[in-house]
Amino acid sequence: xxxxxxxxxIFPNAKDISYYEEKYPERNLKEGAIxxxxxxxxxxxxxxxxxYQATLAKKLAKQTGGVFFLRIEDxxxxxxxxxxxxxxxxxxxxxxxxPDEGMQNETEEKGxxxxxxxxxxxEIYQAYAKYLLAQGKxxxxxxxxxxxxxxxxxxxxxxxxxxxxxxxxxxxxxxxEEMMEKIEKGEEYIIRLKSPGNPEKKIKHHDVIKGNIDxxxxxxxxxxxxxxxxxxxxxxxxxxxxxMHTTHVIRGDEWAASVPLHLxxxxxxxxxxxxxxxxxxxxxxxxxxxxKLSKRKDPEAAVSYYSEIGVPKEAVLEYLLNIANSNFEIxxxxxxxxxxxxxxxxxxxxxVSGALFxxxxxxxxxxxxISRYDAQTVYNETKKWASKYDTELEKILDxxxxxxxxxxxxxxGNVKPRKDIAKWSDIRYQTxxxxxxxxxxxxxxxEYQTITDKKEIQAILENYLTVYDEQDDKQTxxxxxxxxxxxxxxxxxVKEYKLNPDKYPKGHVGDVSTVLRVSLTRRANTPDLYExxxxxxxxxxxxxxQEILSK
RNA sequence: GGCCCCGUGGUCAAGCGGUUAAGACACCGCCCUUUCACGGCGGAGUCAUGGGUUCGAUUCCCGUCGGGGUCACCA
Numbered sequence: 001x002x003x004x005x006x007x008x009x010i011f012p013n014a015k016d017i018s019y020y021e022e023k024y025p026e027r028n029l030k031e032g033a034i035x036x037x038x039x040x041x042x043x044x045x046x047x048x049x050x051x052y053q054a055t056l057a058k059k060l061a062k063q064t065g066g067v068f069f070l071r072i073e074d075x076x077x078x079x080x081x082x083x084x085x086x087x088x089x090x091x092x093x094x095x096x097x098x099p100d101e102g103m104q105n106e107t108e109e110k111g112x113x114x115x116x117x118x119x120x121x122x123e124i125y126q127a128y129a130k131y132l133l134a135q136g137k138x139x140x141x142x143x144x145x146x147x148x149x150x151x152x153x154x155x156x157x158x159x160x161x162x163x164x165x166x167x168x169x170x171x172x173x174x175x176x177e178e179m180m181e182k183i184e185k186g187e188e189y190i191i192r193l194k195s196p197g198n199p200e201k202k203i204k205h206h207d208v209i210k211g212n213i214d215x216x217x218x219x220x221x222x223x224x225x226x227x228x229x230x231x232x233x234x235x236x237x238x239x240x241x242x243x244m245h246t247t248h249v250i251r252g253d254e255w256a257a258s259v260p261l262h263l264x265x266x267x268x269x270x271x272x273x274x275x276x277x278x279x280x281x282x283x284x285x286x287x288x289x290x291x292k293l294s295k296r297k298d299p300e301a302a303v304s305y306y307s308e309i310g311v312p313k314e315a316v317l318e319y320l321l322n323i324a325n326s327n328f329e330i331x332x333x334x335x336x337x338x339x340x341x342x343x344x345x346x347x348x349x350x351x352v353s354g355a356l357f358x359x360x361x362x363x364x365x366x367x368x369x370i371s372r373y374d375a376q377t378v379y380n381e382t383k384k385w386a387s388k389y390d391t392e393l394e395k396i397l398d399x400x401x402x403x404x405x406x407x408x409x410x411x412x413g414n415v416k417p418r419k420d421i422a423k424w425s426d427i428r429y430q431t432x433x434x435x436x437x438x439x440x441x442x443x444x445x446x447e448y449q450t451i452t453d454k455k456e457i458q459a460i461l462e463n464y465l466t467v468y469d470e471q472d473d474k475q476t477x478x479x480x481x482x483x484x485x486x487x488x489x490x491x492x493x494v495k496e497y498k499l500n501p502d503k504y505p506k507g508h509v510g511d512v513s514t515v516l517r518v519s520l521t522r523r524a525n526t527p528d529l530y531e532x533x534x535x536x537x538x539x540x541x542x543x544x545x546q547e548i549l550s551k
Numbered sequence: 552g553g554c555c556c557c558g559u560g561g562u563c564a565a566g567c568g569g570u571u572a573a574g575a576c577a578c579c580g581c582c583c584u585u586u587c588a589c590g591g592c593g594g595a596g597u598c599a600u601g602g603g604u605u606c607g608a609u610u611c612c613c614g615u616c617g618g619g620g621u622c623a624c625c626a
Contacts, residue, residue: 291619326564327574358577
């Protein structure tokens with residue numbers, strides 16, 4: 001009896017690996033093409049860190065004429081969530097990160113290297129496990145969880161390195177006969193790798209992001225096939241990325257420590273290892289320590305959060321790209337109108353330690369992104385957002401489209417466009433005074449600035465109303481305001497006032513127009529008043545001023 | 552604790568043996584302007600620390616301190 005018999009005993013139906021090797025041939029891509037993937041567990045939740053990885057992966061594949069695919073890692077059935085795959089695919093699509101291959105929805109997939117869902121690849125993993133078993137490079141382990149726990153405690157008490165290795169690996173030295181016998185008896189078992197490593201020796205590894213790292217060799221006989229017949233992450237990673245011909249594994253740096261194991265797995269299996277790019281996580285400051293952005297504690301960890309508050313996808317992507325390659329913002333400054341597609345991302349320019357997530361910076365990028373949009377785009381995006389999160393606003397915007405477009409187009413498309421909208425949810429507040437419904441329901445407190453006397457305010461409004469003519473061009477319009485100012489004893493020109501403030505105790509024309517502004521909008525800060533009045537129209541202006549006059 | 556990685560202003564960061572140590576966000580001031588925003592100009596603020604190596608260290612080496620990661624039949 002030998003290992004071959006043992007392998008047949010354990011996996012009698014598994015195919016020879018040559019079948020899979022032929023079935024999944026080398027990809028026919030040009031030199032330098034990067035094949036990479038996003039490989040999440042189907043929890044439905046997409047973390048900003050996951051989006052970050054996917055963004056980089058997709059971008060790199062695209063830049064090099066390679067392939068970006070989506071593989072679902074559902075080997076831990078305890079973590080399974082209903083419709084988890086859909087959630088991931090939707091998020092990816094939302095951000096324009098549609099994979100070239102892989103799962104398309106809960107059950108369907110696209111591409112020649114599938115299945116792209118690990119639970120469907122069980123027989124493939126078993127074929128490779130059998131291959132290892134037959135060579136004596138893997139073995140069944142009959143230790144129970146209790147045995148392992150006991151072992152761990154002993155190791156801990158003795159203050160030695162924990163794990164299943166060397167003399168602690170009880171089952172590795174069982175004879176084939178003994179193993180057969182236990183199997184016959186129906187003892188439960190899992191399959192472990194018989195690690196050939198020696199921790200006294202170092203392996204050299206070059207990480208695409210982190211550079212050269214030396215690790216001790218792995219000597220842990222890690223589990224490759226669990227008792228449910230499914231592989232562990234490590235084994236699935238080696239088999240899948242080999243068969244799917246991944247050239248670059250882009251993943252979070254919590255995996256960096258597993259590199260010795262993974263390299264060993266590739267070596268034992270006779271595979272060519274991929275390049276690894278370990279990405280530093282996005283962090284959050286908590287007290288005086290940093291930690292990874294947490295799904296449970298931080299709403300901003302979920303990509304859905306950005307959709308909810310209405311930050312354009314493009315802004316999130318630009319922010320992520322900026323964290324990845326800090327020269328991105330220089331590029332952006334020089335190429336204001338180009339698509340991010342044209343930016344050349346470089347993995348080796350990435351930072352090696354985790355950056356603190358900066359919402360303020362994100363919002364600033366978002367302001368810039370939105371400032372580049374035309375009114376139509378702003379409308380489209382706001383409507384898309386509002387239809388989900390603010391249907392009242394949606395209705396208001398759709399009531400009179402021509403009018404809405406005018407409002408959203410205010411000071412837009414200029415050389416120096418306004419940058420006061422960071423997210424679609426800001427629209428409601430920023431344009432409140434332009435829509436009667438919003439204006440009326442927002443009974444916010446408002447303050448006049450320099451001129452606060454009620455009589456004085458009324459005098460200004462009254463005078464203004466008598467001269468106001470909708471047809472006036474901007475110059476005429478403002479000249480009339482100057483006239484009013486002068487008539488009521490204010491300085492006609494601000495400059496004049498600044499020269500001789502004593503001559504004008506009441507103030508200047510700027511103060512007068514502030515009264516006009518605040519009376520009309522309840523805001524001290526607005527875009528150009530002339531434009532606002534133009535769009536609002538005579539009736540609304542009169543109505544709002546009369547209301548104040550009648551008080 | 553073992554192993555691995557990291558340590559430039561409040562944040563993101565350029566830098567790779569000789570620099571007045573870029574830039575962006577935030578902050579402050581001024582200018583522009585009928586307000587705000589935009590824009591322009593200016594300001595404050597950083598090489599964790601101690602030893603080496605060197606004519607010269609933010610850059611190279613070692614220690615210390617600090618931070619992060621990892622040590623599952625989870626990924």
